[in-house]
Amino acid sequence: MRKLYAMAAVFAIVLLTFLHLRTGPDERGIEATVSRVIDGDTIELANGDVVRLIGIDAPEKNQPYNEDVLDELRKLEGKYVRMEKDVTNKDRYGRYLRYVYLGDHFVNLELVQSGLAYAYSVNPDKKHEDSFKEAERYAMENELGIWKKSDYSDCIVLEKFHYNAKGDDTKNLADEYLSIKNECGSDMEMLGWRVRNRYGYFDIPAFEMDGGSTVRIVTGNGTSSPDSVFLSRDMPIWSNKEDSMYLMDGQGRVVLEKSYRN
Incomplete structure (x- = not known):
């Protein structure tokens, strides 16, 4: 037993x-x-x-x-x-x-x-x-x-964050953008920069900023110019209701951060 x-x-x-x-x-x-x-x-x-x-x-x-x-x-x-x-x-x-x-x-x-x-x-x-x-x-x-502070943080400021494009966002990606300004007097070369939302990273094409200049980072497609660079995405990357935006330099350090909830 x-x-x-x-x-x-x-x-x-x-x-x-x-x-x-x-x-x-x-x-x-x-x-x-x-x-x-x-x-x-x-x-x-x-x-x-x-x-x-x-x-x-x-x-x-x-x-x-x-x-x-x-x-x-x-x-x-x-x-x-x-x-x-x-x-x-x-x-x-x-x-x-x-x-x-x-x-x-x-x-x-x-x-x-x-x-x-x-x-x-x-x-x-x-x-x-x-x-x-x-x-x-x-x-x-x-x-x-x-979250270590980027060396660029003291110079780069967010002028405008237009995350809600007019009309149908999917058909107006040129109107979804953020504008940043170089408030320092020296010129800057941005290599390997990215923006990040709550879900992932998006590479920014290399660009330069003159001292005092403003550059618009656009979600959609277009030809880069001294005042605009394009992420060439086919869909919106910023939520109209709630999201977080991080602008990161080539070393992965945060230059800017903006969170919102509507």
Whole structure:
């Protein structure tokens, strides 16, 4: 009889392990071992499940601070982490969407607070959105990581941000733009600059700004001139309701930031 009980116990353990491997992380905050880091906001578990850390967006490969966030996440490798679900279970790539904890440390939040990732909450997964925004404000105010002040910040100012084009935005991309002014007396050459919204980066063609001049950065297509450069996008990049605009220099440092909500 004892052998029978022992066999039943072993079978139950094997069954539970199998079910965990099949179902992956769940909303109850289960623990699992991290086997490796895939990128700045994605990890793989020992059972092969891939987990995307939600509420954040980390710099991609070849972008400033990518190696920094990878080094920080690699501290999780070989360790047990607890994972918490919000609303959505998986994304379109089959990755589990989770908040990740190492002991008392909220990994997602701490990456934002240390300036190694952007706050990036997407509907309907916004359980910790306010905390992420507060953490990002802290990183910005203290110029941590990606929020380190650009050398251009004292010269470049935002004159106008026309994120809501007249009429149908999709048919009037020439009217979606931001205008920046060089308030310093020296000429500047802008190489590798980008603008970023809440969802990603957009490269700006190389341009020059004379001292005191103004340049318009236009979403749509056109021929560059001393006072205009074009992102050559086929769709609007700025939301008419709520968004954040970051102008970043060639080193990935923030020159300007503007957030809005209507």
